[in-house]
Structure formats: C-alpha cells, structure tokens
Amino acid sequence: MSPKPAATKKHERSVEKLSHFRCAHCGKWWSVGDAPLAKKVWWCPWCGLSAQTINAATH
Ligand SMILES: [Zn+2]
Secondary structure (H helix, E strand, C coil), X not given: CCCCCCCCCCCCXXXXXXXXXXXXXXXXXXXXXXXXXXXXXXXXXXXXXXXXXXXXXCC
C-alpha cells in the first residue's frame, strides 16, 4: 500500500510577515506577525516602555 494524499483533506496555508523590533530602552528583541506598517509607536513587552520605530539599515 503506497502512501498517497487523501483527496478530501486540505492543509491550510497562510503567509505571515514577521517584524523584528529591538527596544530603544532595554535593547531586547521581540517579533510581531503582520505588524501594521502605519503603526509607528510600539510598546516593548520586556520593559513596558514605548518608542517610535525606524527601519533597520539592512532593510
Ligand atoms: Zn524594552
């Protein structure tokens, strides 16, 4: 019996753009999936402080 895909079952695929942030205050990293580009001020989940974001030079 050879393995073959079941005709009635479908895998679900979704694509996520992952943004990586580095805190301006404590320097720790966190990531947000599908983070809106229009949102400029983010709160650090590590130290709780907010700051505006700039794009990293490597992007
Ligand atoms: Zn922080």
